[in-house]
Amino acid sequence: MQAGCGLHARHEAYVRLRLTGSGMEQADTAQWPAEIHKVLGAHAVRQVAYVPDAGHKELIVLCGRDAGMKSVPLTTEEEGIALLAGAWLGGERGVLLLQSSGVGNCINMLSLARTCRFPLLMLVTMRGQWGEFNPWQVPMGQATPAVLREMGALVFDVERREEIAETVNAAARMVFNGPGMAAVLISQRVLGAKTFGR
Amino acid sequence: MNLQPMRSPEYPLRRRAVVARLLRDRGDMLVVAGLGAPAWDATAAGDHDLTFPLWGAMGGAAMIGLGLALAQPKRRVLVITGDGEMLMGIGSLAAIAVQAPKNLAIAVLDNERYGETGMQATHTAGVANLAAIAVGAGIPTAFEATDESALEDAAKRLRTEAGPLFCTIKVRAEDLPLVLPPKDGAHLKDRFRAALLGPKAVE
Numbered sequence: 001m002q003a004g005c006g007l008h009a010r011h012e013a014y015v016r017l018r019l020t021g022s023g024m025e026q027a028d029t030a031q032w033p034a035e036i037h038k039v040l041g042a043h044a045v046r047q048v049a050y051v052p053d054a055g056h057k058e059l060i061v062l063c064g065r066d067a068g069m070k071s072v073p074l075t076t077e078e079e080g081i082a083l084l085a086g087a088w089l090g091g092e093r094g095v096l097l098l099q100s101s102g103v104g105n106c107i108n109m110l111s112l113a114r115t116c117r118f119p120l121l122m123l124v125t126m127r128g129q130w131g132e133f134n135p136w137q138v139p140m141g142q143a144t145p146a147v148l149r150e151m152g153a154l155v156f157d158v159e160r161r162e163e164i165a166e167t168v169n170a171a172a173r174m175v176f177n178g179p180g181m182a183a184v185l186i187s188q189r190v191l192g193a194k195t196f197g198r
Numbered sequence: 199m200n201l202q203p204m205r206s207p208e209y210p211l212r213r214r215a216v217v218a219r220l221l222r223d224r225g226d227m228l229v230v231a232g233l234g235a236p237a238w239d240a241t242a243a244g245d246h247d248l249t250f251p252l253w254g255a256m257g258g259a260a261m262i263g264l265g266l267a268l269a270q271p272k273r274r275v276l277v278i279t280g281d282g283e284m285l286m287g288i289g290s291l292a293a294i295a296v297q298a299p300k301n302l303a304i305a306v307l308d309n310e311r312y313g314e315t316g317m318q319a320t321h322t323a324g325v326a327n328l329a330a331i332a333v334g335a336g337i338p339t340a341f342e343a344t345d346e347s348a349l350e351d352a353a354k355r356l357r358t359e360a361g362p363l364f365c366t367i368k369v370r371a372e373d374l375p376l377v378l379p380p381k382d383g384a385h386l387k388d389r390f391r392a393a394l395l396g397p398k399a400v401e
Contacts, residue, residue: 047268070268072297075289082258082287086230086265089250089387091395094265112255116383 032190033058035165036123037066040095043172045121047072047087047094049080055125055191056097077102078109085118093176095121100128100144100185101137110151110181119179121172122153123186130188145185153181161190201319206310206371210345213307213369217278218243219353220305225274227357228266228394232259232279234314235374236307240278242377247393250386251379257287260304264294267302267361270394274301276356281308281322281366288331294362295336303356303363304332309371317371332364340364 036059040048048063049072050056064071074080077098084094098106103124113120127134128141145155154174158167164186171182217239221229229249231240236259237251252259263277284306294302310323322328332340343352343365352365380386391399 047265070297072264072268072293074293078257079261079287079290079293082255082261082290083265083293085255085258085387086262086267087269088265089262089390089394090228090266090269091391091398092265092269109255109258112258112383115254116387118387 030058030161032161032164033062036168037062039165039169039172041066041068042169043176044093045095045172046070046092047084048097049074049083049094050097051075051077051080051099051102053097053099053102053125055099055186056123059097059123077105081106081109081113081120084120085112085116088118088179093119095123097123098125100124100126100141103144103147103183104140107147107151110148110153113181114152117179119175120153120181121175122148122181122183123168124183125186125191126188128188132188141188148183151181153183156182156184157187158184159187159189164190200324202310202323205323206368209309209368209370211343211349211367211369212372213239213309214242214374216307216349216367216369219349220276220278220356221246222353224248227274227276228270230259230263230266230275230277230279231379232256232277232283234280234283235309236278236280236283237379238374238377239307241379245379247389249379250390253381253383256283257290259283260287260290260294263302263304264290264297264299267299268297271299271301274303274357275299277302277304279304279306280313281306281310281328282312282320284328285321285326288335291332291335291337291364295338297362298338299362300360302361303359303365305352305356305365305367307369308366309369311371313371313373317373327366329364329366337362337364340366342366342368344368 063069080096087094128137156167175182221243231237231251233252233256259279267275311317329340329342343349
């Protein structure tokens with residue numbers, strides 16, 4: 001079976017789409033995504049795994065533009081835990097960007113990081129936590145810190161924009177010096193609740 | 199149910215010999231062996247510091263291979279896994295296709311069974327076709343091997359052709375003696391890194 005004529009061109013178009021978005025969005029003027037990007041660079045993070053997320057939109061764009069980072073869009077979050085295990089086997093550091101609902105998708109795969117003591121840095125944008133409009137986000141959002149702790153991850157809660165970058169730095173230090181698993185939970189208070197226009 | 203449990207016990211290729219062939223003269227190749235029988239097969243072919251066998255993380259083998267391939271673009275990375283393990287992480291084929299690493303090859307030993315749980319039929323005992331799914335996910339080169347000569351060809355292609363490559367190898371459903379690798383995950387990880395990275399592994 002052979003396929004793939006034009007695959008490369010399709011891939012290029014896909015990457016362009018990923019980097020620029022649809023062009024409909026307003027630019028977020030917040031500085032914290034740029035600050036996180038800088039911290040990740042300082043920690044020599046080379047593989048950035050993510051499932052697209054509104055809260056991480058700016059950071060995903062910044063990492064995508066960084067020639068020193070490989071952006072890896074996932075189809076489901078647990079793929080990122082396996083990816084970053086492979087990265088570490090090969091001598092590279094990585095980060096997983098996800099939403100709180102995605103933490104639920106990761107539970108069993110966290111065993112890989114814990115059992116083998118792979119470093120795992122997770123930056124989680126919270127849903128279902130503060131003024132959530134969509135009730136379907138609430139159960140996983142509420143369970144996220146407990147689930148992560150049960151699986152052995154350090155949990156860093158951040159409620160204020162100005163503390164995000166320093167918290168990511170503290171978590172990264174403990175992950176890569178450990179090595180260990182750590183999640184920085186970026187509050188919905190910082191991100192603003194999605195309102196669906198209501 | 200559209201499953202054919204009587205089909206794969208008749209397949210000519212035997213998994214232990216298949217994996218021994220894939221790993222023969224492995225050179226500096228890096229190997230990830232998926233949960234269950236593929237990890238035991240890789241161990242039967244010779245436990246190796248540069249093989250990372252999985253005792254868990256079902257569905258993660260191909261993505262571990264991707265992370266490794268991206269980190270080590272000059273080394274060939276071979277993922278050897280089973281049909282059940284691949285099905286559990288089937289979306290990772292799309293993630294791999296987007297990255298398109300030239301040095302990554304995936305070989306699925308497809309016995310159409312969940313071997314560790316009592317040889318229940320997987321979806322490939324029915325109508326699911328993993329090589330076709332790989333093509334649909336965007337893997338440019340995917341093929342299937344069902345006999346000795348096709349295996350010989352596949353083994354060469356998996357080693358030398360530009361990736362990402364995907365190969366289904368239809369193998370006989372059979373219960374074999376367990377040949378177990380070390381079980382301590384931290385040890386498996388550390389020995390792999392030490393063999394690959396040298397002193398930098400513990401910096």
